[in-house]
Amino acid sequence: MSPRTGEQNAQIKDERREQILTAALKVFALRGFAATRVGDVAAEAGLSHGLVYHYFASKEEMFYELVSRAVYYSGQSLVMVDGMPIEPIEKVRQTAKYIMGGIEAGQETSYYFLVVIHAGVMESSPERDKFFQGSTVAVDTMEKILREGQRMGQVREGNPAEMSVMFFSAIMGLAVYNITMPGFRMPDPELLVSMVSK
Amino acid sequence: MSPRTGEQNAQIKDERREQILTAALKVFALRGFAATRVGDVAAEAGLSHGLVYHYFASKEEMFYELVSRAVYYSGQSLVMVDGMPIEPIEKVRQTAKYIMGGIEAGQETSYYFLVVIHAGVMESSPERDKFFQGSTVAVDTMEKILREGQRMGQVREGNPAEMSVMFFSAIMGLAVYNITMPGFRMPDPELLVSMVSK
DNA sequence: GTCTATATCCAGATAGAC
DNA sequence: GTCTATCTGGATATAGAC
Numbered sequence: 001m002s003p004r005t006g007e008q009n010a011q012i013k014d015e016r017r018e019q020i021l022t023a024a025l026k027v028f029a030l031r032g033f034a035a036t037r038v039g040d041v042a043a044e045a046g047l048s049h050g051l052v053y054h055y056f057a058s059k060e061e062m063f064y065e066l067v068s069r070a071v072y073y074s075g076q077s078l079v080m081v082d083g084m085p086i087e088p089i090e091k092v093r094q095t096a097k098y099i100m101g102g103i104e105a106g107q108e109t110s111y112y113f114l115v116v117i118h119a120g121v122m123e124s125s126p127e128r129d130k131f132f133q134g135s136t137v138a139v140d141t142m143e144k145i146l147r148e149g150q151r152m153g154q155v156r157e158g159n160p161a162e163m164s165v166m167f168f169s170a171i172m173g174l175a176v177y178n179i180t181m182p183g184f185r186m187p188d189p190e191l192l193v194s195m196v197s198k
Numbered sequence: 199m200s201p202r203t204g205e206q207n208a209q210i211k212d213e214r215r216e217q218i219l220t221a222a223l224k225v226f227a228l229r230g231f232a233a234t235r236v237g238d239v240a241a242e243a244g245l246s247h248g249l250v251y252h253y254f255a256s257k258e259e260m261f262y263e264l265v266s267r268a269v270y271y272s273g274q275s276l277v278m279v280d281g282m283p284i285e286p287i288e289k290v291r292q293t294a295k296y297i298m299g300g301i302e303a304g305q306e307t308s309y310y311f312l313v314v315i316h317a318g319v320m321e322s323s324p325e326r327d328k329f330f331q332g333s334t335v336a337v338d339t340m341e342k343i344l345r346e347g348q349r350m351g352q353v354r355e356g357n358p359a360e361m362s363v364m365f366f367s368a369i370m371g372l373a374v375y376n377i378t379m380p381g382f383r384m385p386d387p388e389l390l391v392s393m394v395s396k
Numbered sequence: 397g398t399c400t401a402t403a404t405c406c407a408g409a410t411a412g413a414c
Numbered sequence: 415g416t417c418t419a420t421c422t423g424g425a426t427a428t429a430g431a432c
Contacts, residue, residue, distance in 0.1 A: 012397075031321045034232035037425060048399050053427060114319065120378030121312065123229045132378060156392065162385035165375065172374055173367030180318030180330060187360035194354065195393035210415075235407060246417050251409065403428075410421075 017055050020045050024062050029111035030179070032118045033063050060127065067119045067131050070112040075137030082141050088149030089197055092167075095142070096189040103175050104186040113175040139164050146196060156198045163196050170195070215253050218243050222260050227309035228377070230316045231261050258325065265317045265329050268310040273335030280339050286347030287395055290365075293340070294387040301373050302384040311373040337362050344394060354396045361394050368393075 023045035027036050038059050042049045056062040077098070081091050102109025116135075122128055142164040149155030155163075170192055178184050221243035225234050236257050240247045254260040275296070279289050300307025314333075320326055340362040347353030353361075368390055376382050 032230060032232060032319060034230060035321060051398055054397075059426070117374055118319065120374050121230060121316065123233060124380075129380075158386065158389065163389060166368060166372075166385045166389050169371030169375055170364060170368040171371065173369065173371035174364075176315055176318050176370055176374075177363065177367055182322075182327075187364045188356065191356065191361060191364050191393065195389065249416055252415075257408070
């Protein structure tokens with residue numbers, strides 16, 4: 001084989017893998033891990049059942065690849081917001097607006113949150129627990145933002161770690177609500193901001 | 199058979215049924231519907247696998263009996279709180295303290311919330327959707343409390359329906375957090391109160 | 397790389413003994 | 415009323431053809 005063909009193959013392989021993961025994200029988010037059949041993912045991706053196993057060793061591996069990405073992306077978004085040249089309370093506002101908008105739109109943002117929720121409420125296992133140990137970047141970054149906001153007199157008194165947890169709890173709950181109730185209307189993000197602002 | 203024996207049998211039947219439901223509540227809450235095996239419930243209840251089917255037609259029926267109770271109980275708690283001779287903002291405070299305390303203790307309160315969450319994130323079905331149509335009592339009652347609080351100048355301006363949804367979203371998220379993270383420490387309920395108070 | 401066919405296992409549900 | 419044994423369907427994962 002020439003290098004050219006090898007490269008092309010590698011590219012196809014990557015594309016297929018992403019194609020499967022995109023389908024899997026949606027299906028896992030909407031049904032959870034146990035209720036999802038590998039055949040459902042294959043159908044959503046428009047591929048054969050067997051091919052999925054050419055790219056992933058197991059249904060579990062596929063799922064945790066998504067959980068892993070979800071945790072990583074959520075951490076990165078917060079780090080990015082934190083890097084913006086705006087005031088702390090404005091960072092909180094941007095985060096609330098961005099995430100809630102994404103959930104309401106029912107796209108990837110929403111799916112990633114739901115996958116994390118499904119993973120969280122799954123029966124505990126070594127595999128599962130591993131992913132929630134490195135999952136504190138988003139919460140920790142928000143805590144840091146809130147602490148800074150307190151120093152600048154923009155954020156109310158109280159434990160910033162607890163506030164951060166409450167912030168993300170509310171967002172997770174909204175993701176659940178949004179998928180539970182058809183026709184759910186997202187509340188004003190400003191409510192979340194007011195929870196922590198002075 | 200004498201009437202006496204009939205009554206005794208009926209009582210045993212009721213007790214067994216409750217015994218099974220108590221076990222099922224815990225197992226469903228911790229694993230979700232699809233991942234729960236009927237054998238798991240039987241084992242938790244200390245009964246044989248087959249006996250469960252003497253009391254319930256299917257795994258689904260068992261699950262939705264629990265969802266139904268969860269929805270009913272949560273509605274009733276709110277109605278009860280609303281009936282107390284205290285100020286609106288104090289009703290909000292009592293609700294937050296009571297529910298968050300129950301979740302932290304990891305007992306029935308927590309399990310009922312988790313069952314509702316599992317039901318909510320399950321794939322949509324006619325069976326499932328039925329239960330979420332009559333499930334608005336708690337949210338509606340909280341909305342009413344908040345509206346009254348606004349009239350009395352205790353609750354901040356804004357859409358009380360949205361505030362109520364946000365309130366319960368945060369609580370659902372906390373239930374998820376609590377089961378996701380081992381050693382999770384519940385935030386101060388006062389944070390939730392401050393979200394809606396003036 | 398992709399598909400179809402199949403092996404294998406496991407869980408929901410039932411039957412029948414006690 | 416309770417249990418053990420069993421039927422049966424369906425889902426994960428694999429094998430092998432193209």
